[in-house]
Amino acid sequence: MTHFISTRGRAPTLDFPGVLLTGLAEDGGLYVPDAWPGFAEGELASLAGSGYAALAADIVGRFAGDAIDAETLAAITRTAYSGFGHPAVAPLKQLDDTLWLMELFHGPTLAFKDYALQLVGRLFDHVLANRGEHMTIVGATSGDTGSAGMEACRDRERLDVIILFPKGRVSDVQRRLMTTLGASNAHAVAIDGTFDDCQDLVKAMFNDMAFRHELRLSAVNSINFARIAGQIVYYVAAALALGSPGRSVSFAVPTGNFGNVYAAYAARTMGLPIARLGVASNRNDILDRFFKSGSMRMEPVVPTLSPAMDIQVSSNFERLLFEMYGRSGTRTEAALAQFRSDGEFSVTPEELYGCRDVFVSQRLDDDGIMRTIAEVAATTGETVDPHTACGISVARAMAAADPKTPVVALACAHPAKFPDAVEAAAGRRPGLPAAVADLMDRTETMAELPNDLRAVQDYVRHHSRAAAVRA
Ligand SMILES: *Cc1c(COP(=O)(O)O)cnc(C)c1O
Secondary structure, eight states: OOOEEETTSOSOOBOHHHHHHHOSOTTSOOEEESSOOOOOTTHHHHHTTOOHHHHHHHHHHHHHGGGSOHHHHHHHHHHHHHTOSSTTSSOEEEOSSSEEEEEOOOSTTSBTHHHHHHHHHHHHHHHHHHHTOOEEEEEEOSSHHHHHHHHHHTTOTTEEEEEEEETTOSOHHHHHHHHTOOOTTEEEEEEESOHHHHHHHHHHHHHOHHHHHHHTEEOOSTTSHHHHHHHHHHHHHHHHHTTTTSSOEEEEEEOSSSHHHHHHHHHHHTTOOEEEEEEEEOSOOHHHHHHHHSEEEOOOOOOOSOGGGOOSSOTTHHHHHHHHTTTOHHHHHHHHHHHHHHSEEEOOHHHHHHHHTTEEEEEOOHHHHHHHHHHHHHHHOOOOOHHHHHHHHHHHHHHHHOTTSOEEEEEOBOGGGSHHHHHHHHSSOOOOOGGGTTGGGSOOOOEEEESOHHHHHHHHHHHOHHHHHHO
16 A cells, blocks of 8 residues: 655655545645555556556555545546546547647646546545545636636535636636536536736635534545556556557646646656656746756736636646755755745756656647647647647657657646637637537526635535534
């Protein structure tokens, strides 16, 4: 069984269910495995040909150990992926001799976050049922995460989910994916304010300790290691499909919080033969600058065509930093403290060279995104979304540098989630997939609240069964 330790070294060691329910460690750090449950000789080869759900059960089982029995886990992964819109769950499409696209938009909310969250919602339900507990998931969203979180928690017996979004500031598709669920335990709340206001309200709820305990608040954001475990699966699936362990594969990953590309790094640490990892940034290029200079320096966030990557502080980067510092919690904590106070910290050239074996990076501005969408449409016939375009751009550079190693670019969202940019670049408007073709005609249900903590807390209390259980 895998034990988990904090990247800051001062929190209790937990097992997988503990990490799942806890999320952020008590010392402010992120949980990582004490030792990676890697693939022994021959194990990877024997996984080739497993279906996606069986592969997910194997990989998550390595982290969960005896805490969740194998049969239960297999049943959970089966139901988690049964509703996906493609039999392969995460299908690969060949774009040219070297380049492949892995489509991660066949889940209910059309972005890759469904792949981990469909699993994580069910894992929560299972662990909470064993403990006879309820929890309330709260979150703020600027677009994609909210709907994925709501879909993950919908109809779960032990969970209620309340997602705040800025009224009038998310796209119609994004809003409707939250407001048309028709699930009695999943609530979308339009806040009269900005995304930052929504995030501040969520933070304030977590910081109100009495409220936090009363409601058993939790989050399903990407700092939760269970999400990382769920994301390792598609890297293994893709590499096996392309001939691993006999052949190495590279991946190009559009990056915001560094969660998705960290999952690839984790897969590599477990023994998956990954040659290179391409970190794709948009104009918010703090990670690209870091991988080129060894210096992490904060700059203001600018809005781009790929909003899920409009981030300057990549929370999951802390997990890589911990490895770069030889797993020293003290050094990790010191670097992050410096980053918070000065907006900057650096690693040594040796530490940087250590990770340059694996990571390459690139930034793409909005013009580059538009050109890439157009070029991909013209040369391959594929319509890709703006986030995916960032990944394809670094993938092309990786393929040019090493034409013998297949490069898999992750298609992180369905192009129909960003129809205006895609239409402007590719000259055709992408249609919604069949499962949600009637999205624009569905009835919307949402609450509207002022930017007021008391009003939001009253709403949460009223809509959570966790409070009722305690009362
Ligand atoms: C969340 C998201 C990203 C960023 O992923 P991270 O794990 O935060 O790096 C990129 N593209 C899309 C479409 C997303 O929804």
